[in-house]
Amino acid sequence: MQKIKTPRVKWYGTWYEATGITAPQTHDLGAISADYDVAIMGAGLAGLSAALHLAELGAKVIVIESKEIATGASGRNGGFCSAGWAAPESRLINDVGPRHAQVLEALAIEGRDAMRARAFSPAYHAAMAKAGILNLTLSAPEGHELKAKDLSRFIKGPRYLAGHIDPVGFHFHPLNFMRLLAQDCMAAGVTLIEGHEAQCSLSPKAGYVNVTLGPTEHRFRALNIIWATGGYGDTKPPMLSRFLLPIRTFISVTAPMSTLLDEHIPTHLALGDDRRAGNYFRRLPDGRLLWGMGISAVSKPSSETIARTALADIKAHLPDLAQAMQSQEIGFDFAWSGNMAYARHFMPYVGALGPRSFALAGFGGHGMNTGFVAGRVLAQHLCGLQSEIASFDAIKKAPVYGRLGLLAAEGHYHLRRIQDRLAEYRVGGF
Numbered sequence: 036m037q038k039i040k041t042p043r044v045k046w047y048g049t050w051y052e053a054t055g056i057t058a059p060q061t062h063d064l065g066a067i068s069a070d071y072d073v074a075i076m077g078a079g080l081a082g083l084s085a086a087l088h089l090a091e092l093g094a095k096v097i098v099i100e101s102k103e104i105a106t107g108a109s110g111r112n113g114g115f116c117s118a119g120w121a122a123p124e125s126r127l128i129n130d131v132g133p134r135h136a137q138v139l140e141a142l143a144i145e146g147r148d149a150m151r152a153r154a155f156s157p158a159y160h161a162a163m164a165k166a167g168i169l170n171l172t173l174s175a176p177e178g179h180e181l182k183a184k185d186l187s188r189f190i191k192g193p194r195y196l197a198g199h200i201d202p203v204g205f206h207f208h209p210l211n212f213m214r215l216l217a218q219d220c221m222a223a224g225v226t227l228i229e230g231h232e233a234q235c236s237l238s239p240k241a242g243y244v245n246v247t248l249g250p251t252e253h254r255f256r257a258l259n260i261i262w263a264t265g266g267y268g269d270t271k272p273p274m275l276s277r278f279l280l281p282i283r284t285f286i287s288v289t290a291p292m293s294t295l296l297d298e299h300i301p302t303h304l305a306l307g308d309d310r311r312a313g314n315y316f317r318r319l320p321d322g323r324l325l326w327g328m329g330i331s332a333v334s335k336p337s338s339e340t341i342a343r344t345a346l347a348d349i350k351a352h353l354p355d356l357a358q359a360m361q362s363q364e365i366g367f368d369f370a371w372s373g374n375m376a377y378a379r380h381f382m383p384y385v386g387a388l389g390p391r392s393f394a395l396a397g398f399g400g401h402g403m404n405t406g407f408v409a410g411r412v413l414a415q416h417l418c419g420l421q422s423e424i425a426s427f428d429a430i431k432k433a434p435v436y437g438r439l440g441l442l443a444a445e446g447h448y449h450l451r452r453i454q455d456r457l458a459e460y461r462v463g464g465f
Contacts, residue, residue: 049111050288050319050369051210056161058104059218061227064253068226071097073417074246074257076233079109080402081383081395082263083216084410090223092418097226097257099233099248105213107267108402111373113286113315113327115305116151117168117204118144121400122381130380135426142423146408147204153216154207162212163320167304168204171195174455175309189302192353206305206317209403235260235272237390244391259417262388263395263410266374274388279397280435280444281374283334286327287345288369292360293322299356300324310455312448314348323368332444341370375399377444379435385409385427386416393417 073089075082078100089096104110120127120143128136154164169189172179179197186195221227231249238245243256262272266281296318300306307315312330319325326345336344345367350357360366376397378384383397383405395413398406415422436443 048369049210049286049371050323050325051110051208053369054208054321055210056214058214059221061104061217061221061229064228064231064248064251066226067097067228067248067253067255068095069255070243071095071226071255071257073097073259073261074099074233074235074244074255075261075263075395076235077107077263077265077396078104078217078227078229079107079263079265079406080105080213080216081109081265081398081406081410082261083213083220084407085261085263085395085414086225086227086410087216087220087223088411088414089417090220090225092414092420094414094418096224097228097255098220099231099246100227100229101232102267103229104217104227105210107265108373108375108399109265109406110210110213111286111371112209112403113305113325114206114209114317115168115204115307115315116147116154116207116403117201118147118404119401120382120405121377121398121402126380127382130382130431131426131429135429138423138426142408142412142426143405146404146406149411150404150407151203151205154205154212159212159215161215162207164205164207165303165305166202166205168201168206169198169302169304169306170201171198171306171308173308173310173313189300189304190306190353191299191355194352195308200304204305235392237392257391259391259393261393261395261413264376265396266376266399272388272392275384275394275396277434278384278432279376279378280332280440282377282399282444283331283372283374284327285329285331285336285341285344285372286325286370287342287367288319289324289326289360290365290368291322292324292363292365295356295359295363295365296322296324299353299359311451313455314352330448332441332448336372338370341372342367345370375402379433379440380430382430383409383427384430384432385413386424 072094073096075098086096086098154162176197179199181198234247236245244260305317315327328348377399378397384394388394412422416424
């Protein structure tokens, strides 16, 4: 096949931004009260989930977002939602024990089901939710319901050996979902402030947290503070920064090509493979292909480089589609990266950081179900209700060692790619 020339990326935002509903009108500083039960730093999925559940339980809540709602991972991810955690079940059992692992796995299912119920509700029509995820393997065909000969009904790719369908998992427009969730939060009484940095300090009497917003020095106080800042945690406390790394992943979106997708990916299921840094892709409502790939702790490629990498991936896994794209001069209209907050064990931190201070962060790689349910758990805990917080407490805080940790993570992902490629070669010979 001839080398495919990568066209210049047309837009430098995300496809979600280009097709998003109008962002909700949030509150100005004049709406801030002097006192709150809980102040939440970060308006991603976990933060807004905690805010909504707290408000529904009767708490007075304020959310402070330094940029805009869901500008981080919650609004720019691949749009997949399924059960499970970023950590595999075997590692989860080893790290926290079988009893807590069972509780956490049940929570992951609850989170998926709660997200699904909301995303498919009439009020969330703009979330564009579609049911079903096809999980593919390139190296371990045993135990899958769909064999290689069956996959042609869904995808024309010679390297995929088997797969199975998750009918309950779904895919959706995460930014629209988040904007609708923000509206629900405000309707429940949450004060939501965008575009302001916050500085927090514990009162000498430890009775409340003092919060100061930005250069205006607008002040209020809260009984408790939740840090839900994710991979863009500019305002996260140093304690939490010691345990989380910002890890980057990459997404490209093609120009519309409905006819080619009908031929080469004849399904409206979302698709993804089982490699640690594998591909995940899906057809978008306007006939484009969203292609997600890769993990990096250090690289910051341009949009053109991301698009070129996506094109190389498509060429490697779907060569006939790549050739057709070449002949019809179909390129990429969008390409972007996004940060995710990862701990060394791939599990989040949910619970106390210190007096009046709580963590709700570290959902990288599998956050669209887990972030939502963790918000519920922490909300119930702060309201003095029975919750599953003990199972999150069982997750040990593992230091990441700053820059050294980033380099170690990069080396780990390179090693995993080599291991995945060797496993694929042994089974399929590619």
